[in-house]
Amino acid sequence: MSRPLGLALGWALDRAIGDPRRWHPVAGFGSVAATVEERTYAARRAHGVAHVALLVGATAGLGVVAERATRRHRVAHMLVTAAATWTVLGGHSLSREASTIDGQLRRGDLDAARTQVRNLVGRETSGLDADEIARACIESLAENTSDAVVAPLLWGGLLGVPGLLGYRAVNTLDAMVGHRSDRYLEFGWAAARLDDVANWGPARVAAALAAASSGSRTGVAHAWSAIRRDAPAHPSPNGGVVEAAFAGVLGVRLGGSNTYEGRSEDRGTLGTGPAATTHDIAPAARLAHQVSVGSLGVAVLVAGGGALRGRGRPRRRR
Template sequence: MSRALGLALGYLLDQTFGDPRRWHPVAGFGSAAMALERRTYAARRGPGVTHVAVLVGSTVALGVVAERTARRSVTAHTLLTAAATWAVLGGRSLTREAETIDGQLRRQDLAAARTQVRNLVGRETTGLDADGVARACIESLAENTSDAVVAPLLWGGLLGLPGLLGYRAVNTLDAMVGHRNERYSEFGWAAARLDDVANWGPARVAGALTLAAAASRPRARAGWAAIRRDAPAHPSPNGGVVEAAFAGVLGVRLGGSNTYDGRVEDRGTLGTGPAAGRADIAPATRLARRVAAGSLLAALATARAMSRTPSRKSTP
């Protein structure tokens, strides 16, 4: 019960306050990862595997120790789980960025919107028009709702503190080194692949929740059709599922070509509606909130089921 209460309280803290503005634990983890990279980096997969193993392994171990220690007190376990959940979630900050971009585009301040959307995407944004900024924003809303809300909550419901902290370590390392560029194509291979594995299940849950949150059955069917038809063409085995679901449910077309560090990448076409534009950011933000709320319910159900799992060995 304390795990579920902690997850719910942490979710409410994130939705109310967003990311902690100072002394963010994820930022501290990132600093430690950069310091370790100076010692482990080499343009080969082996050192990258070591880098990931050390950082993720130590983070999970910390979570295991914290879980065992805090379980001696229901109050302590609830509060520690809430604090960890708040630290690893990014739902409110994500929707806040989308709302800011929406306002900038409404005011026709394209330069500001191009700069703001860099907080959400890794693609080059200087040449984007208003619809290009809107598409980038909506695609990030979809993928990051899965990565920053659905996945950590589900891992937290399943494994508690080790799941929360371990997942965020994996996802943060992927954001730091899991890139297809000259420096990280080999060293970041392990981080990228582990992130794919960690998000495989949550991304499909996020896709299902997106369909469940659709305003009508035809929109839900359109989302399912987009997942089946369009997601396989996306370069991400997980991002494509959620982005396709959002495209179908919103009745818009996402995907296309993006530029990363001077390299053009075809992300496929997701959905069959008109190209996404500024007017679609607000509906996408509302959809992201509904998916996030649904993921909390799924996580609470998972935590409740895990609390009923017998911990002692059965007698012969």
């Protein structure tokens, strides 16, 4: 049972202390990926496939080595799993950013909030008003709770350390090269598609957990209605599902038009309530935390089930 315990300990570490301020392993991976890109880049999908395969394969391979090296030592395996879990989770940082933005908006410091929200979103923020900043923050809380908490926990529960590290490599590469700029339209195709595949299941688990966290039949009904009706119009096959669920549970309207590098993009309308305002950030942060707790429970059950199946296998006679 060292994997479930390691996942729980790593989650607790993330909630308690968050990411290290310096020498973060994910930042180190990003630096390595940027260096590798200098050699692998070409405006072709085949080069992007090779880039992703090399980096994700190497990172997951490190996880395999760590698993094998500690498999027979329960305490060591638990600690390695905990360290990997803490490294790849981003729940604490997400909550901290949302709390900071909430405080800035309540004080009326729009300039600070416009700058702060850039840590969460890629859209242009210089012209956003208070409610638009709040909407951006809530949408990021929803999508990143799925990407930075639910998904790594579920992959960790299913595959252990290789799943944790491999998923974080996929998600980081998508953030680096998976967008539709002129440079990365072809090269980043593989990273974007692999991230979509890796997050398909976790996004729907996150949406289900959000609906369940509403605590009422009405909240559940609104969440599922928003998912069925509104999520298909969202450009992300996964982000739209989670954002729609949050919109339904919170009783607000998310989505709309965003500007990216001077280009306007309609991301659909999610939910039928009033437009989100600054007062909705705190409830959204609480909902994100509830989803985080629920996803830990699911991951522990998945990991524990795998451990029990492993124990049930007949041993070979020697």
